[in-house]
Amino acid sequence: MGIESIRAAYGVRAAEYTRILGSVEDMHEKDRERIGRWASSINGLLIDVGCGPGHWTDFLYQRGASVQGIDLVPEFIESARVRFPEVPFSVASFRNLDVPDESLHGVLAWYSLIHVPPNELSLVLREFSRALAQGGQLLVGFFDGSPGDSFPHAITTAYYWSPEQMGHLLGDAGFEVIDVETRQDPGKRAHAAITAAVR
Numbered sequence: 001m002g003i004e005s006i007r008a009a010y011g012v013r014a015a016e017y018t019r020i021l022g023s024v025e026d027m028h029e030k031d032r033e034r035i036g037r038w039a040s041s042i043n044g045l046l047i048d049v050g051c052g053p054g055h056w057t058d059f060l061y062q063r064g065a066s067v068q069g070i071d072l073v074p075e076f077i078e079s080a081r082v083r084f085p086e087v088p089f090s091v092a093s094f095r096n097l098d099v100p101d102e103s104l105h106g107v108l109a110w111y112s113l114i115h116v117p118p119n120e121l122s123l124v125l126r127e128f129s130r131a132l133a134q135g136g137q138l139l140v141g142f143f144d145g146s147p148g149d150s151f152p153h154a155i156t157t158a159y160y161w162s163p164e165q166m167g168h169l170l171g172d173a174g175f176e177v178i179d180v181e182t183r184q185d186p187g188k189r190a191h192a193a194i195t196a197a198v199r
Contacts, residue, residue, distance in 0.1 A: 003093065006115050007072045009156040014053075014075035017155070022053030022083075031141070031193075032059070034181065035108065038139045038195060039065045044105025049094035049128075050112020054080025054087065060108070061087045070094065095124055102133040110141040114158040118148035121161075125173035132198045138175060142166065144182055144190035151189075163192045170196045 010017065024032060039046065039060045048057040051069030053076055060067040061084070070092040071077055080089045092098065094112065107128045116124055128138050145151075145160025161169075163180045170177060175196035183191040 003072065003095075006156055010052075010073045011075045013155060014073060014079065018053040018076070018079055022055050022079075024055045024059045027055075028183075028185070028191075030181075030183065031110075034193060035059065035110065035139065036063060038108075038137065039063060039067075039106065042106040042137060044133070044136075045103070046106035046108060047097065047099075047104060047131075048108045048110070049097075050109065051080065051089065052076050052112070054084050054089055056108060056110055057089065058084040058087050065106075070097075095127060097127060097131045099131050101130055102136075104131045105133055105136045107132060107136075107138045109138065111143075113140060114142055114153065115156060116159070118159060122169055122173060125169055125175070129174040129198055134198055136198050137178070138170070138196050138198075139193065140166070140170075140196075141191070141193045144192035161192070163194060166192070166194055167196075170194065174199055 046060060046065050046067040048067060048069040051057045051071045054069050057067055057069035068088040070090050072093055074091050077089045077091045143160050147162045147165035149160045150157050163182060167177045176199050178195040178197055181193045
């Protein structure tokens with residue numbers, strides 16, 4: 001599944017997605033706590049990559065973070081700019097962040113890497129590592145499962161990763177894993193989150 005196909009698949013359903021999943025209040029309380037706690041420890045520029053409807057970007061902004069959101073899907077960005085006019089958003093790909101080396105202090109990739117094909121994920125993680133200053137932190141959320149296995153996500157093909165394999169990929173990209181969280185909520189796919197810092 002190429003970038004343009006992913007962009008088109010989300011574009012068609014952006015309004016529906018935003019209506020169902022575009023509010024922080026609809027997110028798991030533990031996710032709100034984790035993302036808020038992570039952001040409070042960072043002093044510097046954050047980017048919410050694959051920000052979708054922009055709700056997490058605004059969540060960070062409201063807590064005083066210097067943050068901007070980027071997404072591949074113009075429909076998401078147009079909606080986010082209307083819903084959260086104080087927050088900077090732009091249409092962009094996280095495969096090329098277009099920022100100087102070591103210029104960021106945090107990257108939030110909350111379920112935004114799930115459609116990246118397994119053979120391309122390492123390149124994306126290296127791009128995050130390049131853009132983050134030493135000690136800068138990445139927080140990634142993803143579906144916990146057999147590494148690299150695909151499944152029919154509601155929008156388009158997505159992939160599972162185990163915390164162990166994601167940790168290995170992060171290590172290869174220049175990160176040190178700080179902590180790992182896993183959770184199995186009834187009726188939902190298993191969740192995992194990893195915080196990692198640039199070595």
